[in-house]
Amino acid sequence: RPVREVLFFPSKPSCTEALLAEAESPDNTPVPCPCPLPRGDCAFSRLLRHLLSARRSLELCLFAFSSPQLGRAVRLLHRRGVRVRVVTDAQYMALKGSQIGLLRHAGIQVRHDQESGFMHHKFAIVDRKMVITGSLNWTTEAIQNNRENILIMEDAEYVQPFLEEFERIWEFYDPL
């Protein structure tokens, strides 16, 4: 059965430390996080879990990317050998708190627009078979405070056009 989920935000505050720590070192028992946030499932933890399911490739096409947890997740996928490619908006990239610098520093390929309009997409493609897309920018503000939606879909009819759009933009933003 293909994944077909709709998630709404704001997400309840919850601790995602165990999720990230386990993904970082699956063989170690994670040290319990001392923070007071409740554990358990929420829209944000479901987003993280789907992202962390990547084994081969991850394409990100994101207007705004400043969530530290999502940044940590993407860097750990890169270290695990997942091929990560990121496209982002030049205007937003320069803002304080953007994760883009950290991704580049980690050796992840990033390309950005040179256009006057915004690169306003907010989608991710996991292993070329799952698309995550919606209104949600990858910022803590949006995750915790805004009314937002994301769809998580494995229907080929929806995934394929996003793959093609990513490749189009990736080529178009080629700096060479």
Place this chain on the structure above:
Amino acid sequence: RPVREVLFFPSKPSCTEALLAEAESPDNTPVPCPCPLPRGDCAFSRLLRHLLSARRSLELCLFAFSSPQLGRAVRLLHRRGVRVRVVTDAQYMALKGSQIGLLRHAGIQVRHDQESGFMHHKFAIVDRKMVITGSLNWTTEAIQNNRENILIMEDAEYVQPFLEEFERIWEFYDPL
């Protein structure tokens, strides 16, 4: 077969006058528009067409709504007897060019948030069976200049959660 479309923007400039004029008075031959824009299908005309297919109900949950053509389409649906309900973001609503005042003036029910976060959704539900959702705000700027996506879906698994989200927000923003 359920509708399953993915549209990408920016949309090619194209004249949508015939589409709107025909929807406004289906019995008259529309006067040809004198503008120089090309005719024919584009992402924006497909969005308009799906919207104009509404016969009974239209729910709009939109962060930003300033496109004059989309505003005209929504007002004509209201005149045609479609039950239109609109939820929007209070911060954006006050900006110049917002269509919200015109919708209210036409007698369409509008509710807005009283919250600190943004009401950042951008979705529409047509006849309770088709959802239109994505990154696209309903502004001319976004339609013509930004890289954006919308999904147009009739899968009940995707439509139903958006219907429930709309009703939740509609009740929550009840001014009474």
